Amino acid sequence: MPTHTSDLINFDSLLSDDELQWRETIGAFVVEEVKPYVGQWFEDQHVPVELIPRFGEMGMIGAHLKGYGCPGRSAVDYGLAMMEVEAADSGLRTIFFVLGSLAMTSIHAHGTEEQKNRYLPKMAAGEIMGAFGLTEPTAGSDPASMITRATYRKGQGWELNGEKRWIGLAHLADVTIVWAKVSTEDLIAAGYGDNVRKDREETVAGFIVPRETEGFDPVPIDHKLSMRVSTQSHITITNALVPEDSILPARFGLSAPLMCLNEARYGIGWGVLGAARDSLEQAIAYAGERTQFGKPIASFQLTQKKLVDMAVALNQGQLLALHVGRAKDAGTLDIPMISVAKLANCRTAIDICREARTVLGGNGIRHDYSPIRHAANLEGVRTYEGTDEMHTLILGQKITGIGAFS
Incomplete structure (x- = not known):
């Protein structure tokens, strides 16, 4: 049975037992030790660096890298981890891709053996940033x-x-x-x-x-x-x-940092779906409890249409992310596929968060509920690691064979 109320397609059936266990372990940690506090962290602009060693212990930092003390997990595992972390907050997920997809990948892909042995084990353990x-x-x-x-x-x-x-x-x-x-x-x-x-x-x-x-x-x-x-x-x-x-x-050459950016963009394609899923599931729960005209607003046709449209879009985004992840693990990934996931899933996620906020009404502008915080964060996520315009041009070049960047 699906784990989440937003899962209309039994997405979990597409994951292995090991992948499900990995996701649930991280998800449980996030629910217990992050979500109760993250709204206040956002309001206070607190960066919870105290959690980084804990995530290191769980094998989450640089999860996709192999050797040198790194976890060596699959691309899909890495994506699932980013989705669970971003279900709490995009800023927290950003910390992990800066550490793993960017800084660690730079050393792992382009450094010397001495540099890799000196830095990567300590970075994977969360001992240095x-x-x-x-x-x-x-x-x-x-x-x-x-x-x-x-x-x-x-x-x-x-x-x-x-x-x-x-x-x-x-x-x-x-x-x-x-x-x-x-x-x-x-x-x-x-x-x-x-x-x-x-x-x-x-x-x-x-x-x-x-x-x-x-x-x-x-x-x-x-x-x-x-x-x-x-x-x-x-x-x-x-x-x-x-x-x-x-x-x-x-x-x-410029291809060296861009290789690292592709790792980050891949993680974003998964991560933003966590923000969307969390927003949608808060809207579903709220709609079942909030009464107007003597009955829960979930019983109204327009509310159900909002919830269904959001769930269908989320499930489509999850299928896209999983397809890209499976291709990455199989070695058949065409790099523009990452742009498809980053572009489409960021758009989908921000639309879901905004729509989920409308279900919450006026209560939705407080940090007690996450959709407006997720939507604000996704304005940043949509911009970094390639704007919509840049990924559109990457895909335009893929389709036409013509670069239109200048």
């Missing part, structure tokens, strides 16, 4: 126009200068992966000539930057009306010197 610095004040959807630059100083290391903005966890993280332009000449001088294209004057490289690095100044961004259970920073980088071995040398 990482951040991912790609976006800039003038380079959001167009990361190729970044101005942050790394310059090689022989015998000293790499000197970084520039700015980053909307960088999750940066002022709390022990290390931030900073992506910067670097000249081919400098990479050759540093001994990385075999890994760089010599027909280009410059490329993009990632650098592991410890929080205490002089000249590295992350400042939290305040006055947010979305994503208040997570934190983002504006980083000013002025003559920040990091050791020569701070560079991630396995891959250079």
Whole structure:
């Protein structure tokens, strides 16, 4: 039998026993130790970093990564975890994809063996935190126009200068992966000539930057009306010197950070459905209890239509997420499929949260009920890791073979 009242298609029957157990373990933890407090956390703009070691113990941080102390679970397992966490709050789920999909994946995919062994086990355990610095004040959807630059100083290391903005966890993280332009000449001088294209004057490289690095100044961004259970920073980088071995040398070019973004986008395609499911199930429960004209509002045809439309849309989104996850695990994933899930499921989720709020009436604007908080969060989620417009153009190029990005 379906676990959730919103499940009209017995979605659970499509999951293995191990997947169901994994989901229920995480879901139970979220219900008991997160949901009772998350509304107040949102109001207080509290970031519950105290939970990170607990999630590390449960094998949730970097769950999809293998080796180096990482859990090594499937893509579907990772997606299910993100859905359960986001059923509490999108900001909390953001913490996990910053740690796992972005910071840890950067090191796992592009770092040296020494870097992987040094950082990944502690990050997976929740003992240290990482951040991912790609976006800039003038380079959001167009990361190729970044101005942050790394310059090689022989015998000293790499000197970084520039700015980053909307960088999750940066002022709390022990290390931030900073992506910067670097000249081919400098990479050759540093001994990385075999890994760089010599027909280009410059490329993009990632650098592991410890929080205490002089000249590295992350400042939290305040006055947010979305994503208040997570934190983002504006980083000013002025003559920040990091050791020569701070560079991630396995891959250079913009494809390196974009590979990490695809992992994050995949998790979002699952996660937003948790926010939608939680909003819908609160609306279903409320409609059964709230009486008007002498009977519960769930007995009215218009209310039932709202609930059914939301449930059908949610179930369709779950099928899409599962299909993409199964393809990812099978090695048959076509990358634009991730854009389909991110684009469609964000749209679906925010529509469900808004509609669920209407079922709650005036009571729905208090943090006692989650839909309006979820809807506010999803305004942020819909924007980051690729706006609707960017994913539309990715899919437009897939369909037509023509890039329309500029």
